[in-house]
Amino acid sequence: MTTAYRLWEIIARSKTGPHMEEDDFLPKLFTPTLKKLIKKYEIQYDSATPVPADDAMADRIWQAGWELFRKVGVYNTDSHRIINVSDDEIKEALYIAKDRYWVGAGKDAVLWKHRQVEDSEPPFCILSPDITVDEHLHHSMCAAYLKEPLLNGFCAPILEDSIGQLIESGGPTEINGCVQHIYNMRLAAKQLGRPGTFFVAVGTAEHDSGQIAVSDNDWGVRTTDSRLVGSLTEFKTADTLLNRSVHYAQYGCFTGNLTGPIYGGWCGGSEGVAVTLVAYSIKGLLIHGAIYNQHFPFHLNWGSNTTRELLWPIAMAGQAMARNSKLLYTSNGFANAGPMTEMLFYETACHALVSTVCGWHLWEMASTRNKYRNRATPLEARLGVEVGHAVANMGMSREQANETALKLLAKYEDQAADAPIGKEYQECYDVAKALPIPEHYDMYRRVKDDIAAMGVEFPF
Amino acid sequence: MSLEQLDKLVENGEQQESEALAQKMLDEGVDPVQILTTLTATMERVGDQFAKLEIFLPEVMLAGETLQAVVEIVRPKLASDNQMVLKGKVVLGVVKGDLHEIGKNIVKLMLETSGFEVRDLGYDVDSLDFIKAAEEMAADFIGASSLMTTTMPRQQEIIEFLKDKGLRDKYKVVIGGAPCTKGWADKIGADLYCEDANSASKMMAALIEK
Numbered sequence: 133m134t135t136a137y138r139l140w141e142i143i144a145r146s147k148t149g150p151h152m153e154e155d156d157f158l159p160k161l162f163t164p165t166l167k168k169l170i171k172k173y174e175i176q177y178d179s180a181t182p183v184p185a186d187d188a189m190a191d192r193i194w195q196a197g198w199e200l201f202r203k204v205g206v207y208n209t210d211s212h213r214i215i216n217v218s219d220d221e222i223k224e225a226l227y228i229a230k231d232r233y234w235v236g237a238g239k240d241a242v243l244w245k246h247r248q249v250e251d252s253e254p255p256f257c258i259l260s261p262d263i264t265v266d267e268h269l270h271h272s273m274c275a276a277y278l279k280e281p282l283l284n285g286f287c288a289p290i291l292e293d294s295i296g297q298l299i300e301s302g303g304p305t306e307i308n309g310c311v312q313h314i315y316n317m318r319l320a321a322k323q324l325g326r327p328g329t330f331f332v333a334v335g336t337a338e339h340d341s342g343q344i345a346v347s348d349n350d351w352g353v354r355t356t357d358s359r360l361v362g363s364l365t366e367f368k369t370a371d372t373l374l375n376r377s378v379h380y381a382q383y384g385c386f387t388g389n390l391t392g393p394i395y396g397g398w399c400g401g402s403e404g405v406a407v408t409l410v411a412y413s414i415k416g417l418l419i420h421g422a423i424y425n426q427h428f429p430f431h432l433n434w435g436s437n438t439t440r441e442l443l444w445p446i447a448m449a450g451q452a453m454a455r456n457s458k459l460l461y462t463s464n465g466f467a468n469a470g471p472m473t474e475m476l477f478y479e480t481a482c483h484a485l486v487s488t489v490c491g492w493h494l495w496e497m498a499s500t501r502n503k504y505r506n507r508a509t510p511l512e513a514r515l516g517v518e519v520g521h522a523v524a525n526m527g528m529s530r531e532q533a534n535e536t537a538l539k540l541l542a543k544y545e546d547q548a549a550d551a552p553i554g555k556e557y558q559e560c561y562d563v564a565k566a567l568p569i570p571e572h573y574d575m576y577r578r579v580k581d582d583i584a585a586m587g588v589e590f591p592f
Numbered sequence: 593m594s595l596e597q598l599d600k601l602v603e604n605g606e607q608q609e610s611e612a613l614a615q616k617m618l619d620e621g622v623d624p625v626q627i628l629t630t631l632t633a634t635m636e637r638v639g640d641q642f643a644k645l646e647i648f649l650p651e652v653m654l655a656g657e658t659l660q661a662v663v664e665i666v667r668p669k670l671a672s673d674n675q676m677v678l679k680g681k682v683v684l685g686v687v688k689g690d691l692h693e694i695g696k697n698i699v700k701l702m703l704e705t706s707g708f709e710v711r712d713l714g715y716d717v718d719s720l721d722f723i724k725a726a727e728e729m730a731a732d733f734i735g736a737s738s739l740m741t742t743t744m745p746r747q748q749e750i751i752e753f754l755k756d757k758g759l760r761d762k763y764k765v766v767i768g769g770a771p772c773t774k775g776w777a778d779k780i781g782a783d784l785y786c787e788d789a790n791s792a793s794k795m796m797a798a799l800i801e802k
Contacts, residue, residue: 159650159653167650209691264741264771290741290742292741292742298745299742299745300689300742300743300745300746301689301690301740301742301743302688302689303689306742309742336742338689338740338742338743339689364691364692364693365692365693365694370691372691394649394694395645396642396645396649397648397649397694398649398650398694399648400649400650401648432645432649433643433645433788435770503770503771504773505741
């Protein structure tokens with residue numbers, strides 16, 4: 133926790149900050165402020181260039197994000213007050229923020245470092261299906277992801293049932309599900325000889341009680357692991373979320389700030405999403421003491437971020453943060469298509485390419501709009517992180533990335549609205565062995581070869 | 593001053609100007625039914641633009657609020673036999689344990705601007721409170737939104753409570769939210785699943801006409 137000594141000063145502002153009606157916060161404060169800043173800083177989306185190489189605009193987006201957070205603050209829906217911070221506090225927090233952390237344990241510990249735009253250092257790769265999964269498939273899916281060679285961190289699928297009972301948020305079944313979730317992760321990691329792998333866990337916990345129940349350095353979420361704290365609709369928090377921040381800090385694990393600015397929502401369009409991503413990153417540092425930010429901007433209608441109106445803000449926010457801070461931040465892909473479709477492979481590759489070149493670390497890959505149970509596999513994530521390593525090793529420029537992204541977009545963009553949902557995990561993988569079936573592997577190989585022909589030099 | 597100007601002002605969310613123009617038009621003898629007919633078409637157009645994300649949530653919210661302000665001015669001028677047709681009464685909320693409300697708020701706006709009366713219970717709403725509110729307002733629909741897989745069972749709980757109380761046939765239960773599907777709606781015995789806000793008002797109007 134980089135700002136631990138200010139933990140209680142920040143929390144106290146939930147009770148002492150300015151009062152506002154909740155219904156007024158977004159329409160009367162957040163959105164008007166954001167609109168003014170987009171105009172003031174002359175931020176302009178260009179659909180023809182999903183990966184702009186515009187340092188000056190990246191810096192303006194950084195300034196706009198900073199100003200947005202400072203002017204708007206964070207609304208606590210329980211206290212109906214706004215937590216505000218000052219410019220000096222932002223400067224202080226950014227100054228003392230570390231640019232690298234050792235995460236994970238023992239031989240599996242990994243150094244996670246800040247990246248620059250067009251950095252030749254490969255991204256830190258967290259693999260996650262993000263979706264929910266049948267109880268009987270959970271351990272297999274954990275094992276399948278943990279078999280991925282380029283995995284640096286792992287976030288497991290979410291359980292909907294535990295011991296045959298539906299999990300209900302905030303109730304006893306959730307605690308049971310959370311225990312099962314982390315045990316499956318630990319078991320799979322031990323079996324595969326990666327017992328110290330860095331985990332982000334547990335996604336089954338929607339409520340603070342579920343998270344707190346699994347903090348244990350022996351069998352549970354360790355202090356060498358990470359947990360996430362989210363936001364409600366843009367820049368709103370609640371005591372149940374702040375409870376997590378406090379617990380994570382006091383337990384001593386790595387806090388990640390989870391945010392999903394919505395394209396078409398209160399952020400407006402691509403410009404607003406870019407500015408909000410930056411603002412959220414500063415918010416994560418100051419309000420939650422997050423050592424990294426986990427961002428999944430998404431399209432209001434589709435729930436995805438692989439089309440150009442979302443790639444542009446990902447590209448620009450990444451550059452803004454890379455150039456102006458030491459922060460760590462992951463780009464979480466959300467695809468339209470489902471597993472074992474060529475479209476999903478191309479979407480993942482494009483998301484990973486754009487993100488990596490623009491300074492992000494990778495979090496791949498939610499598929500099928502993160503909506504359907506069992507519809508994700510490690511193989512699309514594998515291609516994504518392989519693309520990330522490839523373009524980093526190449527030192528790919530933003531101009532080259534833009535050119536390649538346009539080629540990749542041409543493969544799927546016109547199908548975004550009606551993307552195929554593909555197949556479920558157990559149809560794409562041998563569940564017992566946690567390995568892809570030949571048909572699935574062949575499709576991955578075919579798409580990888582096609583992307584290589586576009587000029588992406590894979591190391592293997 | 594024309595209906596076209598009012599249409600544009602409402603579309604742009606210019607509330608004060610819209611109210612002033614509507615009042616002036618009424619004073620000059622413009623038929624209030626004509627005004628409402630025009631503005632219904634305005635909101636349909638705004639809704640269609642929003643569905644394609646040609647405009648964004650803040651703009652559609654502003655247009656909706658402006659429309660509602662104008663309706664309040666026009667309503668008293670309507671002859672009793674020309675009152676707006678109420679399409680139905682809806683109790684709407686996000687289920688217990690779930691604090692996400694953007695989708696519910698969009699649905700509320702779309703319903704209100706298309707002729708439904710909505711009682712918004714907010715978020716993190718206990719299943720029994722949906723039913724109590726429906727009884728109080730003599731609702732036609734109970735609309736329950738869930739944005740998380742682990743709060744979806746609360747949608748089922750509402751239906752189970754309705755059965756336990758012998759009220760299941762009294763209300764049409766409508767569900768929605770990102771992780772919900774038609775399959776889930778069928779599984780729990782909901783009357784309707786709405787994939788997005790724009791379709792909700794049309795599908796609910798069609799259901800009540802059956």
